[in-house]
Amino acid sequence: MTRISHIEIDDANLPPPTPEIEQERRVAVFDLLEDNSFALAPREGAPVPEGPFRLGLAIRERRLVFDLADEGEAKVGEFHLSLSPFRQVVKDYYQICESYFDAVKKLPPSQIEAIDMARRGIHNEGARVLQERLEGKAEVDDMTARRLFTLICVLHFGG
16 A cells, blocks of 8 residues: 555645645645555665555745654654755746646637646656655655645745
8 A cells, every 4th residue: 555545735834825726736636645656665674664644745944844644643754855956846837837827818729738738847857856855765656746746836835
């Protein structure tokens, strides 16, 4: 059961998200819970906790925090990632998303499709950065990394 079964995002200290960002968040959480692959990496001969996992995501002291518990809510791990490697790709992703949301309202489908392709490319780059940052801590597949990256974007820019 190497998967996430529950996710909680600690956004208590963030401004309310825009309707578009809230929709992206809802879709990412739904898709993540429907299909994901998440396993903790082995640590120095210690037994590896098995899932399913309850994941808490937060930003504390300018670090991305993954707080993990088992189904009985017993803590099984926590790790902190620097946000620095994410800054540029998150900024680029927000800019392209803004262009995409504006384009949907007024541009022809061919131009919307071009912007969407660029958006997917930046999203893939963010997922790749996340997978690199998780190395030695947790193993996730590409789709899980993409969905987690969406949630990181929501947290990173405060909704």
